Amino acid sequence: MTHPAQPKASHFINGEYVEDTAGTPIPVIYAATGEQIATVYAATPAIVEQALSTAKAAQKEWAKMTGTERGRILRRAADIMREHNHDLSVLETYDTGKPLQETLVADATSGADALEYFGGLAASLTGEHIPLGEDWVYTKREALGLCVGIGAWNYPTQIACWKGAPALACGNSMVFKPSETTPLCALKVAEILIEAGAPAGVFNVVQGMGEVGGALVTDPRVDKVSLTGSVPTGKKVYAAAAAGMKHVTMELGGKSPLIIFDDADIDNAVGGAINGNFYSSGQVCSNGTRVFVQKGIKEKFLARLAERTGNAILGDPMDEATSFGPMVTENQMNIVLGYIKKGKEEGARVICGGARADMDGYYIQPTVFADVTDEMTIAREEIFGPVMSVLDFETEEEVVARANDTEFGLSAGVFTKDFTRAHRVIGNLEAGSCFINSYNDAPVEAPFGGVKASGVGRENSKEAIKHFSQVKSVYVRMGDVEAAF
Ligand code: NAD
Numbered sequence: 001m002t003h004p005a006q007p008k009a010s011h012f013i014n015g016e017y018v019e020d021t022a023g024t025p026i027p028v029i030y031a032a033t034g035e036q037i038a039t040v041y042a043a044t045p046a047i048v049e050q051a052l053s054t055a056k057a058a059q060k061e062w063a064k065m066t067g068t069e070r071g072r073i074l075r076r077a078a079d080i081m082r083e084h085n086h087d088l089s090v091l092e093t094y095d096t097g098k099p100l101q102e103t104l105v106a107d108a109t110s111g112a113d114a115l116e117y118f119g120g121l122a123a124s125l126t127g128e129h130i131p132l133g134e135d136w137v138y139t140k141r142e143a144l145g146l147c148v149g150i151g152a153w154n155y156p157t158q159i160a161c162w163k164g165a166p167a168l169a170c171g172n173s174m175v176f177k178p179s180e181t182t183p184l185c186a187l188k189v190a191e192i193l194i195e196a197g198a199p200a201g202v203f204n205v206v207q208g209m210g211e212v213g214g215a216l217v218t219d220p221r222v223d224k225v226s227l228t229g230s231v232p233t234g235k236k237v238y239a240a241a242a243a244g245m246k247h248v249t250m251e252l253g254g255k256s257p258l259i260i261f262d263d264a265d266i267d268n269a270v271g272g273a274i275n276g277n278f279y280s281s282g283q284v285c286s287n288g289t290r291v292f293v294q295k296g297i298k299e300k301f302l303a304r305l306a307e308r309t310g311n312a313i314l315g316d317p318m319d320e321a322t323s324f325g326p327m328v329t330e331n332q333m334n335i336v337l338g339y340i341k342k343g344k345e346e347g348a349r350v351i352c353g354g355a356r357a358d359m360d361g362y363y364i365q366p367t368v369f370a371d372v373t374d375e376m377t378i379a380r381e382e383i384f385g386p387v388m389s390v391l392d393f394e395t396e397e398e399v400v401a402r403a404n405d406t407e408f409g410l411s412a413g414v415f416t417k418d419f420t421r422a423h424r425v426i427g428n429l430e431a432g433s434c435f436i437n438s439y440n441d442a443p444v445e446a447p448f449g450g451v452k453a454s455g456v457g458r459e460n461s462k463e464a465i466k467h468f469s470q471v472k473s474v475y476v477r478m479g480d481v482e483a484a485f
Contacts, residue, residue: 003037005094005184010040010207011047012190014054015200020044026180026207031097031326032317032361040183042208048215051204055173056146056221058201063143063171067123074119074165077196081112088157088188090318095156095182097362098280099317099325111161111189113444114460118169125170125465134478141469143171144247145223148216150237151186152228153179153328154283160186163226164193164203166464172224173202175216180209181328217241224468227251228285230382231408231453238456249457249467251285251449253382254410257403258288258439259425262296264415268437270304272415273388276439278312278366281325282386283332286411288439290379291390292399298392302370306352309366314357326362327385333362336385343369343378348389374402382408396425404430409452413439432458
């Protein structure tokens with residue numbers, strides 16, 4: 001019998017499901033059991049061509065609609081998404097293995113927030129009038145044209161919406177390629193947009209690996225590329241886009257610092273560290289995986305952290321009581337287990353976890369290492385799994401320098417009751433998305449993105465509009481034209 005997660009077809013182009021079984025088969029594996037639940041096929045060159053030509057043609061008409069009309073469609077899509085939140089969350093759980101306890105509140109709901117927010121902004125994308133005596137200049141905020149979105153596997157619904165909603169609000173069309181690991185959810189986003197009244201061809205989904213992504217990025221018809229992925233992929237995609245002088249948004253990886261001062265509220269700091277390391281089993285780009293704890297509260301912090309981490313409920317992700325799910329794939333599990341082994345070999349102290357969980361599926365115990373030093377591999381590389389490194393520090397100056405000593409710059413957090421210090425420390429940290437006495441909140445109203453190797457551009461908020469539109473300036477002369485000859 002066909003599994004309920006199996007989509008009608010692999011791709012969604014011009015308002016309908018499209019199949020081409022000549023593409024490489026991509027198995028969809030449910031991470032909690034290892035069972036194959038669906039198959040999709042990578043886009044063939046013919047499918048890529050169909051998606052790009054359709055999106056290119058649809059964009060012109062879409063951009064001619066008023067912002068109010070486009071916004072109404074996006075807001076209707078947000079409502080439909082919320083109505084179907086439970087089914088979409090179940091699908092997200094099948095796609096990623098993340099517990100339903102999380103997907104019910106963080107995936108389709110976040111996607112719906114983006115559709116609603118950018119739907120609301122669509123009507124207010126105006127230009128300026130610049131008086132110059134009798135003459136004047138006016139500016140228009142125009143769409144970029146055809147945008148390509150490429151997603152990572154940790155938040156498939158959210159990523160499709162965080163890219164699709166601002167792109168469409170500005171009058172662009174999009175071809176979206178989900179991660180080959182989680183190909184299911186973006187198809188639902190495309191279906192919902194059509195149901196909400198979006199013209200066919202405005203938002204299309206094609207499946208495939210890096211090769212398909214590469215074909216999309218290098219096509220001369222494409223005006224903008226927005227990627228969520230790792231730094232190595234980001235460097236390749238950025239270079240390919242630059243060769244065609246295309247706009248880019250790069251949402252890449254991180255190794256973010258979370259700094260906890262002696263005066264912090266211990267339970268809030270522990271809660272921040274748990275949210276910043278173990279949500280989605282640690283598969284979150286902005287995670288605060290280098291937890292710097294001031295020496296005075298170190299042992300108290302570790303004891304409370306171990307106690308609370310012991311309360312994680314590993315189990316069937318479809319059971320709403322489960323609070324900690326498997327890694328997305330066997331491969332990702334093995335990568336993370338490799339880092340845990342390295343952490344032990346390099347002398348870090350295991351406070352809790354430190355091994356695969358004794359159950360079916362790709363589960364790793366939530367793991368905390370203490371006595372981690374700056375040179376250790378687990379303190380330098382992005383692990384993308386449930387592995388927290390706790391490092392000691394003594395002074396503010398020292399911790400800021402050490403926190404910044406990384407190629408990454410996605411996020412940073414600080415826990416302290418001293419607000420002057422909190423703002424000073426955040427001001428000195430090289431990161432794009434920061435938190436004071438909190439960690440990993442990502443409301444659509446706030447800009448999200450990194451500095452240094454962690455990325456270029458911002459998603460969400462009014463900032464995203466700047467990255468999906470461009471300004472045309474028009475000089476208007478009222479008098480005669482003077483010329484030298
Ligand atoms: P990845 O870099 O392996 O793949 C990301 C996407 O790029 C996939 O869809 C993949 O098929 C595609 N791709 C790969 N090579 C390509 C190429 N040459 N041209 C075009 N497309 C190509 O990343 P992943 O393993 O899917 O996701 C995990 C990474 O994503 C982590 O580093 C994580 O930090 C990052 N991430 C960042 C954010 C953020 O917003 N900053 C959010 C989630 C994940």
